[in-house]
Amino acid sequence: MKIKICGLNITRDVQLCIDLKVNFLGFIFYKKSPRNINLEEIKKLSNFNKKNSSFVAVTVDPTDKFIKENLLGNFEYIQLHGSEKTERVKEIKSMGFKVIKAIKVKEERDIDKYKEFNNADIILFDTPGMEKSLEFPKSLITKLPLGEKYALAGSVSEDNVQILNKLGVNFFDLSSSLENQLGYKDHVKIKKFISKINGLKN
Numbered sequence: 001m002k003i004k005i006c007g008l009n010i011t012r013d014v015q016l017c018i019d020l021k022v023n024f025l026g027f028i029f030y031k032k033s034p035r036n037i038n039l040e041e042i043k044k045l046s047n048f049n050k051k052n053s054s055f056v057a058v059t060v061d062p063t064d065k066f067i068k069e070n071l072l073g074n075f076e077y078i079q080l081h082g083s084e085k086t087e088r089v090k091e092i093k094s095m096g097f098k099v100i101k102a103i104k105v106k107e108e109r110d111i112d113k114y115k116e117f118n119n120a121d122i123i124l125f126d127t128p129g130m131e132k133s134l135e136f137p138k139s140l141i142t143k144l145p146l147g148e149k150y151a152l153a154g155s156v157s158e159d160n161v162q163i164l165n166k167l168g169v170n171f172f173d174l175s176s177s178l179e180n181q182l183g184y185k186d187h188v189k190i191k192k193f194i195s196k197i198n199g200l201k202n
Contacts, residue, residue, distance in 0.1 A: 001165070001201055002148055005190065006058060006175040007035035010044050013185050018053050020194045026056040026079065026173075029070070034183035035175070045074050056100060067095060079124065089119050100151075104128040105136065111143055114150075124173055127154040141167050158193045165200055172197075 005017055006026030017025050028035040045055060057075040059066075061082030071078060078092055079100040089099050101120035103113050106128050114123045125144055127136055136154030144150060146168045153173035156164065161172060178193060180186035 001197060002151070002171040003194070003197060004056065004151060004171075004173040005178060005185070006056075006153075006173060007033070007179075007183065008185060009035075009183075010037065010041045013187075013190075014045070014048055016187055016190060018048060018051055020190065021051075022053055022190075022194070024054050024056050024077065024173075026058050026175075027075075028058045029062070029066075030058070030060050030081075039070055042070060042074050062092075064091075064095075067092065067097075072096065077121070081126075086116055086119055089117055093119065098122075100124050102126045102153075105140060107137075108140055108143055111140065111145075114145065122149055122151060122171075124151045124153055126173075141169065144169070146170075158189070158196050161193070161196060162200060 002023045004024035004026055005022050007028050008014060008017065008025055010027065014025060027037045030036055054077055055075045056077040056079050057071045058079040059081065062078070072095060075097070077098045077100055079102060080089065081102045084101065089101060093099055098121040100122040101117045102124045103110065103126065105111055105125050111125065117123060136152060141164065144152065148171055151171035151173045152164065152169045155177065156172045156174050157177035174193065178185050178189045
């Protein structure tokens with residue numbers, strides 16, 4: 001089972017997530033987001049021993065200039081939430097990144113869009129709401145492809161992760177459900193969620 005926690009604050013949250021062995025640590029680069037990262041903060045990432053965790057830059061249609069000036073050398077993964085086509089994924093991978101491509105799912109036919117991105121390293125099935133904490137349609141969860149290449153976002157929480165796992169999901173992406181106020185991660189909630197996941201593994 002794999003876990004990605006998104007919308008992290010570099011100073012407050014990173015060491016905790018590394019210590020808890022969170023697989024993917026996501027940082028938002030989207031100016032409209034309350035979780036947007038100050039570019040000056042990026043240099044602090046080099047202070048951490050990531051161990052087995054990976055750093056992910058979450059972006060919306062990033063330019064080559066932005067990628068090269070801010071992300072190269074600091075992140076192993078770029079998460080793409082924009083209008084990218086498979087050729088753009090190829091270009092970004094050629095810069096030295098692994099790619100997570102987000103697929104926004106509102107109805108069943110949206111799921112098949114993932115087939116266009118067989119060059120992405122991970123596919124993230126998400127709600128259309130870009131940070132609006134919409135719930136992923138329950139009726140569509142069993143329609144998703146299975147395997148650790150495919151992640152699910154959208155109202156994943158300690159309360160429903162066991163049910164989602166029984167439906168075949170084993171890669172979870174969380175953000176707002178681990179916050180006590182908008183943009184601030186609750187470390188108690190993070191610890192409880194990871195404890196729950198560890199219990200499911202046993």
